[in-house]
Amino acid sequence: MFEPVRPARAYELIVEQIETAIYDGTLAPGDRLPSERALMTQFSVSRSTIREALRVLQSDGRVQSRPGDPNGPVVLPFSTAGLHKSMSSLVRADTVGLAELLQYRIMTEGCANQLAAQFRTDAQLAAMQEALATMQASVSSGHDTFARADMAFHDLIAEAAGNKLLQVSNEVVRTVVLQLIERKITQAEDRPAQMLDSCRRHALVLDAVRQQDPARACTLARRHIFEYYAPYLDEAELPRLLILMDAPPDGA
Amino acid sequence: MFEPVRPARAYELIVEQIETAIYDGTLAPGDRLPSERALMTQFSVSRSTIREALRVLQSDGRVQSRPGDPNGPVVLPFSTAGLHKSMSSLVRADTVGLAELLQYRIMTEGCANQLAAQFRTDAQLAAMQEALATMQASVSSGHDTFARADMAFHDLIAEAAGNKLLQVSNEVVRTVVLQLIERKITQAEDRPAQMLDSCRRHALVLDAVRQQDPARACTLARRHIFEYYAPYLDEAELPRLLILMDAPPDGA
DNA sequence: TTCTGCTAGTGGCCGGACCAGTAGACTGTC
């Protein structure tokens, strides 16, 4: 009949007020909050309470304060840091595993390629071409340049897809996956062969994007991710990914 | 040559210590932290510093403290709450429009249905059936019950898909979409007809899930979302969604 | 045995204080 109540903490109310001010634009990135001593009069609470609220906002990446700064805490622009943090924490805690990450990535990256193939501009296509060239050129030189160019390629795809959510989620998942298998992948003895193979596959995908063939771009991208990362998975985990390959959504 | 240094805050060091203790299992979910007064002697800092550290840990969903509890703050189990929080902040903050949200939702929900059709258990199927029944029963009664049952249905699909990332992102996007058009949808004069139609479509999707036909489940789910929300979009925005319909991934 | 009231200890919050650090004004020099 009645609902349980959760007594309101003062600092939580302050966090809420400042958060909504950020959401509705009253506080834009780059703006400055009043100093802690000014805030305590505005909210009529003590400084400890203000500080606890600021700590929460800071840990959420909304504001940042610097000792001695006479301008007060600064409102930060949105960043994906929070997403990265919470996702890698889930990975560290074994709540989500590599298979789950890859399953998700196969879906989103596939969709991204599909959209990119449809809506890419010529300029975007040229940029992708360039990123691929950098990848090919750095096969022999270094793992680092290659990885960066690889990252850039996928970023360009996501950008061409024209969906910010897709872009961000792709970027986050991709980064977390790389973190997870970074050691294994850099130490692989057949690393150069892997890189060459990766280039070949990227070229195939890029070709589909160039010819504006969404279905093929999607299928190739999915298959590429699957085959590239499959060695790092257990046998038992493969079916959950395979169903995304030859079954739909490419309707084979 | 040299890297910039960031002076270490005391409370940050405390957060780190407790966090690593949680990660490496020294502190398991359900365990109790010492009281704030005890922690201040262990870390040899003042209570304010302890409290600021606890605020950060609390906002990250790692611990929770309750006033008057003689057992001290409790270590929480890992959950997707943090991911949920940062994801909804992304969706809210980055000024993504309805079309973009729906585009994303069509992709993820489609995939979820595809996976759910493949991997659902009989128990999950029964639960979906029940949710759909509740929806059908509440068409005449009230908008609220209907919306809740609708939500439950999609949650069950996402759960059956067996991917936590997919589950969280689906839930977030769905919630935000509903918030965006809540007013328009509850005030629609043909609301009962809409509800009936929605039930019919859900039944179709559920049938595909029952028969474990992933391709059909995916296609139907995508089409359902598109047609349900299309009236709330501009003409110009439709193509970006349509490409996800009759082109792949259902390979028509 | 059940219930009640008490109590020790808890987290939430307050006010004041000190310190190292910062930016901008202020000074003296050239």
Added chain:
DNA sequence: GACAGTCTACTGGTCCGGCCACTAGCAGAA
């Protein structure tokens, strides 16, 4: 007038001691 250096007012980080409402568990009453 331009520029180095100092000075100052204020900032955030931390500490201390104190008060309050609340909770769990216990001792005593029924």
